[in-house]
Amino acid sequence: xxxxxxxxxxxxxxxxxxxxxxxxxxxxxxxxxxxxxxxxxxxxxxxxxxxxxxxxxxxxxxxxxxxxxxxxxxxxxxxxxxxxxxxxxxxxxxxxxxxxxxxxxxxxxxxxxxxxxxxxxxxxxxxxxxxxxxxxxxxxxxxxxxxxxxxxxxxxxxxxxxxxxxxxxxxxxxxxxxxxxxxxxxxxxxxxxxxxxxxxxxxxxxxxxxxxxxxxxxxxxxxxxxxxxxxxxxxxxxxxxxxxxxxxxxxxxxxxxxxxxxxxxxxxxxxxxxxxxxxxxxxxxxxxxxxxxxxxxxxxxxxxxxxxxxxxxxxxxxxxxxxxxxxxxxxxxxxxxxxxxxxxxxxxxxxxxxxxxxxxxxxxxxxxxxxxxxxxxxxxxxxxxxxxxxxxxxxxxxxxxxxxxxxxxxxxxxxxxxxxx
Numbered sequence: 001x002x003x004x005x006x007x008x009x010x011x012x013x014x015x016x017x018x019x020x021x022x023x024x025x026x027x028x029x030x031x032x033x034x035x036x037x038x039x040x041x042x043x044x045x046x047x048x049x050x051x052x053x054x055x056x057x058x059x060x061x062x063x064x065x066x067x068x069x070x071x072x073x074x075x076x077x078x079x080x081x082x083x084x085x086x087x088x089x090x091x092x093x094x095x096x097x098x099x100x101x102x103x104x105x106x107x108x109x110x111x112x113x114x115x116x117x118x119x120x121x122x123x124x125x126x127x128x129x130x131x132x133x134x135x136x137x138x139x140x141x142x143x144x145x146x147x148x149x150x151x152x153x154x155x156x157x158x159x160x161x162x163x164x165x166x167x168x169x170x171x172x173x174x175x176x177x178x179x180x181x182x183x184x185x186x187x188x189x190x191x192x193x194x195x196x197x198x199x200x201x202x203x204x205x206x207x208x209x210x211x212x213x214x215x216x217x218x219x220x221x222x223x224x225x226x227x228x229x230x231x232x233x234x235x236x237x238x239x240x241x242x243x244x245x246x247x248x249x250x251x252x253x254x255x256x257x258x259x260x261x262x263x264x265x266x267x268x269x270x271x272x273x274x275x276x277x278x279x280x281x282x283x284x285x286x287x288x289x290x291x292x293x294x295x296x297x298x299x300x301x302x303x304x305x306x307x308x309x310x311x312x313x314x315x316x317x318x319x320x321x322x323x324x325x326x327x328x329x330x331x332x333x334x335x336x337x338x339x340x341x342x343x344x345x346x347x348x349x350x351x352x353x354x355x356x357x358x359x360x361x362x363x364x365x366x367x368x369x370x371x372x373x374x375x376x377x378x379x380x381x382x383x384x385x386x387x388x389x390x391x392x393x394x395x396x397x398x399x400x401x402x403x404x405x406x407x408x409x410x411x412x413x414x415x416x417x418x419x420x421x
Contacts, residue, residue: 002027006069010076017080020162025073027066031097034058034351040065041349049108056109058351059098084135087161089154094118095125115233119197121208121219122233126195132182137161139182147181148212150193157182189214192251201287203263205256211248218248268313268396271418272320278419281310281399283412294414300327301339301357306412309398317394319421323385324365324401324413334382335362335403361406365413368400379403386413389421 009025016023029036040061044052052060070090077083097118100111116122130149133140152175159166160177180186196209211218215228224238224245238245266287271279284295288308294300314320327333339357344350365386366376375388386403401413 002029002065002069006073010073013076013082014080017082027069030059030062030066030099032351034062034098036061036349036351037065038349050106051108053101053108055098055351056101059096063099087132087134087137087139087158090129090131091151092128095120095123095127100124113231119199119208121195121197121210123210123217123227123231125197126210134161145181147178147187147189148191148193148214149178149181149188150175150195153178192248194252194255203260205260206252209252211252213248216244216248218245218252221249221252224248266311268311270315271312271392272315272318272420278321278323278417281312281401281416281418283414285310286412287311294412298354300414301355303358303360303411305409306414307410308412309400310416311396312399312418313396314392314394316420318392320390320392321417321419321421322367322388322390322401323417323419324367324388324403325385325415325417326360326362326403326413328415329385329417332384334384335379335386336360336381336383360403360411362403363406364404366400366402366404370397385417 005025005027009023013021013023034055036058041058043064044057044060047057074083074088077086077088095114095116095118096109096111098109100109100117101107111117111124114122114124114127116124119125152173154175156173156175156177157179158164160179166173176188176191178188181188190213192211192213194209194211196207198204198207200207206221209220211221215226217225217227217233218238219225219233222238223233223236224241225233225235226237227233269279269281269285270276273279282295283293283300283306286293286306286308287310288306293306293308294304326335327337327339331339333339336359337357338359341356342350342354344353362379364376365379367374367388367390369392374390377386377388379386399416401416402410403413404410
């Protein structure tokens with residue numbers, strides 16, 4: 001499951017071992033869909049469902065798989081005789097997604113007593129482990145550090161550890177170096193940090209937010225908790241600590257003013273750049289009124305309707321090819337083909353059956369720039385893509401790309417490939 005990620009990383013490290021290198025490994029699990037090799041599921045399958053639900057058995061199997069692969073990585077560093085002088089960091093990006101369930105009072109899994117899971121503004125949603133080891137740098141003594149820190153601290157920490165000076169014209173960074181903390185000389189007491197989870201096109205102030213300072217947690221600008229005595233964040237003490245609430249709200253307000261300056265500006269995909277030609281746009285990148293555009297393969301198989309536009313910046317005047325696809329180019333599937341179902345009996349370790357793809361009976365395809373129809377063409381039975389060769393003028397604009405069924409129903413093209421000719 002994670003073997004490919006770690007295999008490629010180890011291959012890179014072997015080639016780079018005689019010079020300074022940076023290697024970042026971001027596995028795609030533990031994450032849904034919870035498809036796990038059978039051997040790792042079997043490690044937990046016999047546990048009673050009062051201990052772990054079936055999905056959690058898969059989730060913990062994924063974690064064990066990561067542990068094994070991380071162990072292989074450490075072993076390889078030792079074999080290459082670079083383990084002592086390699087800064088090794090292990091961390092995660094959010095709280096548990098399936099490791100803890102509380103359904104109608106029935107609790108399975110483990111969450112260290114914290115409230116909330118992945119995506120939550122409560123500590124269970126964002127409090128994560130961070131392990132660092134570097135023998136030659138004397139960061140190799142087992143100890144727990146409880147200082148409040150965040151991902152923004154990694155850059156200044158690594159820069160100081162490696163004696164790298166940031167460029168003079170570099171913008172101010174929000175993080176702080178943790179080197180002194182690692183050496184037990186500074187606790188960074190009283191610093192304030194913020195986390196929020198937006199997942200909307202237009203960010204909303206105070207949405208799913210937490211302002212943190214030492215053991216204080218201000219949630220959504222209204223609820224205040226002291227996790228030193230209330231790790232589960234159940235006792236809201238905002239009413240009796242109004243000064244602390246005001247202090248933390250003020251910090252958030254200043255932060256919001258800083259980060260929200262460009263919230264009303266859309267990000268434009270650069271079309272025609274030699275660094276990415278062709279560029280691939282997906283339905284997940286669309287701006288539209290729908291709360292959820294098609295974004296995963298199940299929805300694409302089932303033909304979920306999407307609508308909207310991509311914000312694009314045509315870098316140069318010229319001739320371009322715009323290719324609309326139902327399926328990604330790697331699949332080599334025609335626009336109107338179906339995809340076979342995949343069952344758990346066929347693929348051992350699959351969490352659940354994957355349904356057969358639907359034929360959407362597309363008969364036409366259209367693209368528009370600046371709300372003007374540029375072109376519309378027929379879709380033939382065995383076409384892999386609907387291809388438009390057009391002359392575009394440089395500038396920022398909106399791109400609409402759609403398929404139209406034989407019943408006149410319109411749906412967004414799930415994949416769009418644009419190449420400067």
